[in-house]
Amino acid sequence: MAFRDVSTAFWAYNAIQQAYQMGFFKTFSNEFRPNASMSRLEVLLGFAEGLDYNVSGSPDAILAAYTDAGMIRNDVRNAIAALTERGIVVNYPDVETLNPEKVATRAEVCALLYKALVSMGEVPDIFSQYAVRQTQQAQFHQSSQIEESNSTQVERARIRRHCNQGIGNGAEGCDPGNSHPHGGSNDEGGRTPGGKR
Numbered sequence: 146m147a148f149r150d151v152s153t154a155f156w157a158y159n160a161i162q163q164a165y166q167m168g169f170f171k172t173f174s175n176e177f178r179p180n181a182s183m184s185r186l187e188v189l190l191g192f193a194e195g196l197d198y199n200v201s202g203s204p205d206a207i208l209a210a211y212t213d214a215g216m217i218r219n220d221v222r223n224a225i226a227a228l229t230e231r232g233i234v235v236n237y238p239d240v241e242t243l244n245p246e247k248v249a250t251r252a253e254v255c256a257l258l259y260k261a262l263v264s265m266g267e268v269p270d271i272f273s274q275y276a277v278r279q280t281q282q283a284q285f286h287q288s289s290q291i292e293e294s295n296s297t298q299v300e301r302a303r304i305r306r307h308c309n310q311g312i313g314n315g316a317e318g319c320d321p322g323n324s325h326p327h328g329g330s331n332d333e334g335g336r337t338p339g340g341k342r
Contacts, residue, residue: 146162168194169192186246213243231278
């Protein structure tokens with residue numbers, strides 16, 4: 146592609162040509178606008194075009210991770226959901242805010258590029274509290290631990306409900322509901338716990 150505003154002497158000429166040939170962006174004119182700013186949405190869509198990932202889950206459920214999901218255009222929701230699902234989206238300073246119309250900084254583009262390389266298995270992952278998928282997984286893990294802890298407490302309370310102090314001169318114990326009395330423990334009236342004389 147011969148962009149009229151990118152000469153062969155331009156410092157990024159080769160990178161621009163390669164990115165274009167690999168499908169990381171589309172243009173409907175012969176202008177590249179190398180010094181123009183790009184929104185975060187435009188950058189994300191560039192990655193979506195080049196990586197060609199498809200969303201496997203419900204786009205709306207995935208995009209619910211963002212408090213400003215309503216700002217994502219309908220025609221690109223699947224693409225953004227696919228990137229989110231693959232762990233490519235990084236939001237700083239608020240992991241829950243996509244800010245699609247905000248001008249992308251070089252730092253944001255670098256972070257997104259690194260996560261794209263991670264998704265392709267090219268580089269090892271680095272944990273970040275601003276990576277949407279990792280934050281969701283951490284929250285899910287924490288939530289699972291809380292639920293597990295709560296269910297354990299409920300089970301313990303249920304078992305304690307069946308505890309008794311024994312009958313007559315019998316031993317004190319705890320009956321979780323499926324134990325069977327043994328021996329001749331009885332009360333003063335000669336009754337065993339099972340009602341036999």
